Amino acid sequence: MTEESRHARASWWALLAVVLGVPLFFAGRIAYAIAVEDDGDPFPTRSVGCGRALSIGEVELPPGATRESCQEIRGWQDYNGWGTFRMPRENVSGWLGKNFPEGSRPCQGDPHALCARNNRMPEASAEVRFEDKDTAVVAFETHS
Numbered sequence: 001m002t003e004e005s006r007h008a009r010a011s012w013w014a015l016l017a018v019v020l021g022v023p024l025f026f027a028g029r030i031a032y033a034i035a036v037e038d039d040g041d042p043f044p045t046r047s048v049g050c051g052r053a054l055s056i057g058e059v060e061l062p063p064g065a066t067r068e069s070c071q072e073i074r075g076w077q078d079y080n081g082w083g084t085f086r087m088p089r090e091n092v093s094g095w096l097g098k099n100f101p102e103g104s105r106p107c108q109g110d111p112h113a114l115c116a117r118n119n120r121m122p123e124a125s126a127e128v129r130f131e132d133k134d135t136a137v138v139a140f141e142t143h144s
Helices: 003-035 050-055 089-099
Strands: 046-048 066-074 079-088 104-107 110-117 123-130 135-143
Touching: 046 050, 050 066, 050 079, 050 135, 079 089, 089 110, 089 123, 089 135
Parallel strands: none
Antiparallel strands: 046 066, 066 079, 079 135, 104 110, 110 123, 123 135
């Protein structure tokens, strides 16, 4: 192999590296910028309405719900929601029966609270505590 052919071959490889390398580098940077938020977390926690967070587990927000505080995380394949809200105590039984047909039971370790869980995907669980004679506090988690 002559010196000239070696030089031509090296130039060809350098050109190929530049032609392929530069676009791949920028494509990678763009994909990274799209996937990662400012804080570096690709799946940030977001505050959302409890109706949206409950819908992950195919559960409806009860009428009269107040003081909602709910979050969600959307992953590549997973979607999780959780939070708390208050509802009229008189509506608890109907809401649990409609959204958790498997029924509710006293929570382990706290006989004054009710726990409910569905046994399907998407998953949902709720814990109901009675705050006073008119109000119940519901804490829930959903996952799909």
